[in-house]
Amino acid sequence: MSEYKNFDVVIIGGSYAGLSAAMTLGRALRNVLIIDSGKPCNRQTPHAHNLITHDGKSPAEISAExxxxxxxxxxxxxxxxxxxxVTGEDHHFIVSTVxxxxxxxxxxxxxxGVKDLMPPIPGIAESWGISVVHCPYCHGYEYRGQNTGILINGDMALDFGKFIQHWTNHLTIFTNGPATFDAAVHEKILSLNIQINEKKIRxxxxxNGYIKALIFEDQSQVELTALYARLPFEQHCPIPEKMGCNLTEHGHIQVDEAQKTNVAGIYAAGDNTTMFRGLSMAMAGGTMAGARMNHELINEVHS
Structure with missing residues (x-):
């Protein structure tokens, strides 16, 4: 590849959304470049689920295929x-790499994609995507009926607790310090037979990423098999925001039904655009983006 080679589309990020878009564009005879730095957010996850024809395979195996x-x-x-x-404008973008x-x-x-921001608790990052998880549709079946925790505080604890209780009745909410939800929420959680633990986690x-127990600052501990965590996140790549792409109130790139951002010529797909973080959702978004980019390119030729 020579410097400043022209492409119809440059895809930044070569995981499930990027690859799906690339396949759609490749089948549309488009010249496409995928740039990928090799750091998918699920790189520690041993098994992917809720993806028909690939259920139980490793994410790395699926992406390699x-x-x-x-x-x-x-x-x-x-x-x-x-x-x-990325500089320039629609039809005249220049992408530079490290x-x-x-x-x-x-x-x-x-x-x-997005970058999950780990709390300063030793063991969380090493277990993320293995036994510290975010999605019951991806991992809940494997941990059904087992001793499970939720690392959460605030009023969302009630709704998320009711949600996860569908998969297990052995459930404790860990607030990692004094609970910030009010007394009514506290009582409602307890009435559902969900335990609340406000101790500070050490x-x-x-x-190897599989939880044995949570250990607290007072040296006590609780045995667990799985821990759900709704962690804060940031965009893995700062370029879209620098290019003027709007973000939603939750921090995702704002796109329309065609995966198009507010900036002409720029699309986004995958976990960076939605809270529904699943492989099938990323693939669907990538396919839609690829098809709509091709459609836009065709219309621009004939306009």
Whole structure:
């Protein structure tokens, strides 16, 4: 690839949304470059679920198979690199990478995901995606009926507690310090036979990411098998916001039904656009983005 090679679309992020978009565009005879830095948010997760035909496979295995299929299309190219800037405007974008490569594109797709912000509790980061999880549709079946915790505080504790109780009755809410929800919420949670533990957590005891217990600052501990956590996050890639793409109140890139942002020529798909973080959702968003970008490019030629 020479400097400033022209592409119809540059896709930044080569996980499930990016690969799905690339396949759609490759089948539409579009010249596509995928730039990926190799750090998907589910890289620690041993098994992916709730994805028909691939249930139980590792995310790495699924993405490797997808990448092989996508790159079989001769107009799709893969680059191991990190995009550091996008400049220009619709039909005249320039993408630059940390490897000092530069590419021109008519359209840009950000499939860059989000970065979960870990609390300062030893063991949480090492267990994230393994036994510290965020989604019962992805992991709840495997941990059904087992001793389960929810790391959460605030009024959302009640709704999330009722939700997770569908998978297990052995449930405790850990607020990691004094509860910030009011007495009425507190009583309602207890009436559902969900325990509340307000002790400050010192660390999570685990073996290779599988929880054994939560250990508290007073040296007491509670045995657990799984811990749900609704962690704060930030956009994994800062470029969309720098380009003027609007974010929602929750911090996702704002897109319409076609995965199009408010900036002409820029699309986004995957976890960076929605709270519904599942492989099938990312794939669907990528497919939609690829189809709509191709449709837009066709219309621009014939306008």
């Amino acid at each position: 997808a990448r092989k299929q996508v790159l079989a299309y001769p107009t799709v190219i893969w680059l191991d690199d990190l995009a550091v800037s 490897g000092e490569r530069h590419f021109m594109a008519k359209k840009i797709l950000f499939a860059t 660390e999570l005891d685990h073996h």
